[in-house]
Amino acid sequence: MPIDYLILIPTAFESDLIASPLDRYIETNNAVITHCGFGPVAAAAVATEAIITHRPKRVILLGIAGAYHSTDSKLMVGQAYRFGSVAVDGIGVGAGNEFQSANDLGWPQFAGDHHRPAIGDKIELGSNSNHHLLTVCAASATPAQAKLRQQRYGAAAEDMEGFAVAMACRLQHVPLEIIRGISNVAGDRNKSNWQIKDALNSAAVELGVALEEKA
DSSP states (O other): OOOSEEEEESOHHHHHHTHHHHHHHHHHSSEEEEEOOSSHHHHHHHHHHHHHHHOOSEEEEEEEEEEOTTOSSOOOTTOEEEOSEEEEOSOEEOOGGGOEETTTTTOOSBOOBTTBOOBOSEEEOSOOOOOEEEEOSSOOOSHHHHHHHHHHHOOSEEESSHHHHHHHHHHTTOOEEEEEEEEEETTOOOGGGOOHHHHHHHHHHHHHHHHHHHO
């Protein structure tokens, strides 16, 4: 039987910290929560499987992300945001300053077919947010790496699943909303500075708002 919402959360670590509001949302909405896994490969595979299984009207990806420090519209650690688009880093040739994306090489991520258009390095989402998300295979290890990524893509934050889930949703013709709580500044690996619980609590609040808007 089709459901209204498929809520994807990468890990049990994240969902366990907001179990109470998630349980409440499940009780009051025709929704299913699934862990889509850590990183883009698992997220793409599990999201596709879950969409085919549950046939949702909408998908919401929820979790934590790292904010780029030097953005014009700086995202605050401990707060949650929606994203209007998502791109992917690391698919192409080279690394660092030598990196060339698939788009740079003239290759789409998906070439398209008779009922689906081609998909490049960036996917526009249904949200009216002007925040741009970047999906990476490995989180930024230093502020310099984070700065290079932010400057190349103009992104406000980085995650490890968004583009993969967006690709799965686009190929299955299902709209996607991405909500990310900002747990840290990208490139800061000192976890004493991180605010994971606050970020996830804010994400849970934003999820409730999103569900009310679509009701």
